[in-house]
Amino acid sequence: MIDYKIYNVILFIFSIFFLGCESNKSNVNLEIHRFENEFYNSNEENLDLLIKKYPYLFPKQFPIETWNSYLKDSTRLSIYKKSSLIFDDFEIISKEISQVFLKFQEIFPEFKKPKVITLNSLSKYEERIIYADSLLLISLDSYLGKSFYTELPDYITMNMSKEYISNDIAEKFSQSFVYRQNDRSLLAEMIYYGKILFLIEHLTPFNKNHIKFHSSLKKINWAEENEYNIWSFFVENDLLFSTRNDLKSRFIYFSPFSKFNLDIDKDSPGSIGKWLGYKIVNSYMKNNDISLAQLLREDFYKIFNKSKYKPRK
Numbered sequence: 001m002i003d004y005k006i007y008n009v010i011l012f013i014f015s016i017f018f019l020g021c022e023s024n025k026s027n028v029n030l031e032i033h034r035f036e037n038e039f040y041n042s043n044e045e046n047l048d049l050l051i052k053k054y055p056y057l058f059p060k061q062f063p064i065e066t067w068n069s070y071l072k073d074s075t076r077l078s079i080y081k082k083s084s085l086i087f088d089d090f091e092i093i094s095k096e097i098s099q100v101f102l103k104f105q106e107i108f109p110e111f112k113k114p115k116v117i118t119l120n121s122l123s124k125y126e127e128r129i130i131y132a133d134s135l136l137l138i139s140l141d142s143y144l145g146k147s148f149y150t151e152l153p154d155y156i157t158m159n160m161s162k163e164y165i166s167n168d169i170a171e172k173f174s175q176s177f178v179y180r181q182n183d184r185s186l187l188a189e190m191i192y193y194g195k196i197l198f199l200i201e202h203l204t205p206f207n208k209n210h211i212k213f214h215s216s217l218k219k220i221n222w223a224e225e226n227e228y229n230i231w232s233f234f235v236e237n238d239l240l241f242s243t244r245n246d247l248k249s250r251f252i253y254f255s256p257f258s259k260f261n262l263d264i265d266k267d268s269p270g271s272i273g274k275w276l277g278y279k280i281v282n283s284y285m286k287n288n289d290i291s292l293a294q295l296l297r298e299d300f301y302k303i304f305n306k307s308k309y310k311p312r313k
Contacts, residue, residue, distance in 0.1 A: 032097075194282075
C-alpha cells in the first residue's frame, strides 16, 4: 500500500506558503520542470543541490536519509522507468498546457502562470494535479495508461492516461475560479459543475468531447441518445430542487454509473447530474448574450430560467 504521509505534508505546505509567481506574460513556449528526471538522476553526493533548488518538495521534518532511500527503492525506480518511456517527449502536452494558460488569461487577465513541475509522487487519484497559488504539480505516475493500474476499477483507470493531463489542469483552474453558491439543491450542484465543464471545453478545444466528463465515449453517446428521458426522470421525480443527501452520491460524485435505480443504470455514465448541468449551461450560453466571465458568476436559478433548456423527444 502506498504511504501518503510525506506527500500530504508537501501538499499542506503548498496550501500555506505563497511560492512566488512567474511572469504573467503570455508565452506559448512553456517551461516544464521535470523534477522526476532530476531526482532519479541525482545521487547521495549531489542530492543537497536538488533540495536547495526545490526546497518545497523536501519537507524539513524528513531527514535526507528518507530521500536517499527513494533513490534505491525498486518500486519507485520501476515507476520512474515507465514514466520516462511514456513521457520522453513532452512537447505536445506542453503545448496543450500553454494553450490552457493563454485561454485562461483571456478570461481572467489577472491570472498568472504557475511554475509547472512534473514528478512521480505516488499520490492518490484525486491529488494527481495540485494547483496551489503559483505552483502546478503534475504527478506523471498517475497517467501511465489504463493497463498499468491492474488493481483499480475500469472507470478510474480509463482516466489515467496522458491525454487527460490538460483536461485535469483545466478542471483544477476552473474549480478555483467558478463561483459556488450557498444552496444545497441538486440543481445548484448541477449548474455549478455545468459551468466548470463549459469552461473546460473552452480551455481545451483540442480534446475529445467525452474526456471532460471522465467517462467513455460509449456512455456519453448513450446519454446523448437518451437526453429527453434523463431530463424527464429528474423533472417527474421532483429532484431538481431537492436537498436530499443521497442525490449527490447518485448523480454528482465520480462513479462507474449513475443510480436511477433502474435497469438502465449500468449503461449510464457516472455523474450524470454534471453532464445535465453542462447541457443547461450550454443552452443558456446559446440563448443569451453573456461573456464567459459573467457566466461563472451568474446565479444558478437565473441560468436555469433563461436557458430555455428543453431536450427533444
